[in-house]
Amino acid sequence: xxxxxxxxxxxxxxxxxxxxxFGDLGPSARVFLNFLxxxxxxxxxxxxxxxxxYGYSPYASYSAFAGNPYLISPEILAxxxxxxxxxxxxxxxxxxxxxxxxxxxxxxxxxxxxxxxxFFEKKTAKTKASWDRFLADNSSWLDDFVLFMACGKxxxxxPWNQWESGLAKRTPAALEKAxxxxxxxxxxxxxxxxxxxQQWGDLKTYANQLNIRVVGDIPxxxxxxxxxxxxxxxxxxxxxxGNRVKVAxxxxxxxxxxxxxxxxxxxxxxxxEKKKYDWWVERFRQMFMLFDAIRVDHFRGFDAYWEVSAxxxxxxxxxxxxxxxxxxFTTILKELGELPMIAEDLGFMTESVEALRDEFAFPGMxxxxxxxxxxxxxxxxxxxxxxxxxxxxxxxxxxTSIGWYTxxxxxxxxxxxxxxxxxxxxxQWELIRLGMLSVSDQAVFPLQDFxxxxxxxxxxxxxxxxxxxxxxxxxxxxxxxxxxRILHLIELGxxxxxx
Numbered sequence: 001x002x003x004x005x006x007x008x009x010x011x012x013x014x015x016x017x018x019x020x021x022f023g024d025l026g027p028s029a030r031v032f033l034n035f036l037x038x039x040x041x042x043x044x045x046x047x048x049x050x051x052x053x054y055g056y057s058p059y060a061s062y063s064a065f066a067g068n069p070y071l072i073s074p075e076i077l078a079x080x081x082x083x084x085x086x087x088x089x090x091x092x093x094x095x096x097x098x099x100x101x102x103x104x105x106x107x108x109x110x111x112x113x114x115x116x117x118x119f120f121e122k123k124t125a126k127t128k129a130s131w132d133r134f135l136a137d138n139s140s141w142l143d144d145f146v147l148f149m150a151c152g153k154x155x156x157x158x159p160w161n162q163w164e165s166g167l168a169k170r171t172p173a174a175l176e177k178a179x180x181x182x183x184x185x186x187x188x189x190x191x192x193x194x195x196x197x198q199q200w201g202d203l204k205t206y207a208n209q210l211n212i213r214v215v216g217d218i219p220x221x222x223x224x225x226x227x228x229x230x231x232x233x234x235x236x237x238x239x240x241x242g243n244r245v246k247v248a249x250x251x252x253x254x255x256x257x258x259x260x261x262x263x264x265x266x267x268x269x270x271x272x273e274k275k276k277y278d279w280w281v282e283r284f285r286q287m288f289m290l291f292d293a294i295r296v297d298h299f300r301g302f303d304a305y306w307e308v309s310a311x312x313x314x315x316x317x318x319x320x321x322x323x324x325x326x327x328x329f330t331t332i333l334k335e336l337g338e339l340p341m342i343a344e345d346l347g348f349m350t351e352s353v354e355a356l357r358d359e360f361a362f363p364g365m366x367x368x369x370x371x372x373x374x375x376x377x378x379x380x381x382x383x384x385x386x387x388x389x390x391x392x393x394x395x396x397x398x399x400t401s402i403g404w405y406t407x408x409x410x411x412x413x414x415x416x417x418x419x420x421x422x423x424x425x426x427x428q429w430e431l432i433r434l435g436m437l438s439v440s441d442q443a444v445f446p447l448q449d450f451x452x453x454x455x456x457x458x459x460x461x462x463x464x465x466x467x468x469x470x471x472x473x474x475x476x477x478x479x480x481x482x483x484x485r486i487l488h489l490i491e492l493g494x495x496x497x498x499x
Contacts, residue, residue: 002361003293003340006213007495008043009036010396011447012058012459013071014099015472019092020111020428021104021470025199026073030206035478036117037210039486040496043433045215046206047396049290052148053226055155056101056469057460059219059297062149063227065141065286067196069189070104074111076199081122082115095338099456099470116191127266134194141227146189147175148227152181155497160230168242199291208292215342215444216291218283219306220298221248221264227281229265235272235279248301249308249315253347256463259306259315259495266307269324275319277328281335293435294342299362300345302328307403325352326362329360338394342442344388346370366391366440368431369404372415381419384440391440393431393449396459401428403455428452429485436493447473 016023023029050061051068058068073414074091077083089421091107093100101251123131135142148160166174179186195308207214222236224244228238237246249261272279287294296302303325308318313417333339343357345364357364366389371380378384385391393401405413407425413424422432428449435443448457461466490496 003013003363003462005441005495006042007436007445007490007493008041008045008212008215009447009450010045010444012047012396012469013049014156014469015447015459017095017473017475017478018073019088019095020074020108021093022070022099022101024071024073025203026075028475029073029203030074031432031475032478033203033207033210033212035481035483039483040490041486042212042495043215043442044212045295046217048217048219052469053223055465056099058217058469060223061219062152062223063141063145064219064222064283065138066145066202066227067190067194069112069196070108072108072192072195072199074108074110074115076353077111077115077195083111087111087114096404096475097472097474099472101323101470112192113188113356115195116188116272119195120187130198131194134197135190138197139445141231141286142190142193144231145227146186146193147178147182148230149189150185151178152225153185154182157225159225159242160423161238168230202291202462204292213292214292217448218294218296220289220296220301221262221266224263224265232279235268238265240476244310246307247310248305249313250298250306250347256315258464259318261312261315265311266305266321273324273327277324277331280328281332284332284339285336288336288340293342295342295344295365296362297344299343299357300347300349300353303356326359329356333360343383347403361388363388363441365389365395365400366438367394368392368434369394369398369401371491372408372412372419382434382440383438385440386437387441388444389440390444391438392443393428393435393437393445394438395446397462398446399455399458400446400453401431402449402453403458406455433489436489438493443493450486451477 013025013029014022016028018024018026018028026331033394048061049067050063052058053060053062069350074083074088078085078088091111093103151163151167161168167178170365193344203215229238231240239245244265246266247257248264248266251259253268302323305316305323306318307321308315339360341362343362343364345357366380366385368380371378394404398404405424417424420434421479422430432445432449435445459471
């Protein structure tokens with residue numbers, strides 16, 4: 001699918017201002033969307049919205065289908081009459097530029113518990129119909145997920161294969177016992193999902209009304225400790241006890257000398273093919289319901305993926321294994337129709353990966369921070385871009401543009417200055433200008449670059465543990481963004497077309 005010539009901003013909801021420890025889908029989200037509208041941007045790109053597990057990473061989720069309940073806005077719950085103003089005030093936390101997840105989880109749990117109780121006490125015919133429709137529309141994954149979360153909570157979220165044997169192996173007797181034992185928690189977890197989807201649906205509708213297309217992100221792999229693997233072990237490389245056998249990663253690359261050992265269980269693609277890729281079809285169906293388009297993380301893994309034994313401690317010792325390729329996307333296309341997707345085609349690419357991307361006309365990604373480490377043939381230089389692509393200064397895995405330039409080798413700085421015909425003092429705006437004026441159909445920039453922020457405001461350091469996913473901005477920081485400069489570049493680059 002070809003996208004219209006347009007521009008937008010990359011920022012995750014947890015980075016929004018909020019009085020409850022970290023950002024959510026509340027009032028600040030609409031303030032941000034208004035900023036996009038004022039500057040004639042028509043793309044909002046987010047990271048995955050699933051419930052996060054260890055390390056708060058949106059790429060390590062308890063479910064490929066569920067929403068992150070901690071993105072539920074207490075302020076919207078108050079607007080619905082499910083919380084009282086004094087209850088909100090009592091739980092307010094100091095606003096900082098770093099997410100306070102642990103304290104935020106605590107106060108939000110207390111508020112959500114109050115709101116859930118009142119929801120069922122006040123449930124009307126209208127809300128009952130909405131509730132019943134939600135249960136029916138999400139029946140393919142919801143029951144397994146809420147039971148998984150209830151059991152996980154009871155077991156302190158240790159890996160599911162360490163639960164009581166019958167529950168880990170999903171024997172009918174164990175499942176029925178757990179459903180009765182955790183009935184109250186299951187209802188609570190179900191309500192959290194209901195409310196998340198209500199709030200996200202309302203926010204996406206608001207964005208679309210402002211002519212803004214919301215671009216989501218779908219990780220190719222799922223976390224081992226997830227409802228997906230627990231409920232569908234036959235689709236994943238785990239043994240009869242649920243232990244990982246073969247795991248995902250990438251070989252040594254730009255980000256890591258020993259590669260990245262992600263540890264996600266790999267798929268049993270032959271088993272999935274026998275079932276006509278039903279799990280993947282439903283996953284994409286869910287994504288296209290949540291978003292107007294999606295970025296497919298680690299797209300090359302569908303052509304060939306790096307297989308590592310679960311006993312390895314780095315990703316150095318592995319092998320490339322052929323993936324499902326066009327069979328998967330042909331099936332999804334047949335089932336769902338148009339595929340508005342962006343292929344994350346960074347890193348080690350082969351002709352077969354590019355052929356798979358081009359077969360379905362998926363736009364690839366171009367990162368300007370990668371453009372200056374070689375000569376004029378560098379594929380990340382704008383004069384080498386194909387039109388069907390998305391240009392970024394950097395992504396959530398990169399430093400801010402100021403941070404990149406500050407730490408870059410002198411030869412790269414020199415090439416960047418020569419190419420942009422500048423002294424490098426405003427390198428973030430020079431790269432934004434290159435992106436805006438490039439031939440790429442879409443141009444997306446991390447909010448940090450519009451805010452002129454240095455490397456201390458980076459979102460993620462790939463291959464590291466701790467200190468990631470915590471960046472937030474304040475209302476004053478968004479208010480200070482040079483809107484006229486953005487408008488000028490959007491108009492100059494002809495990126496004002498309707499979505």
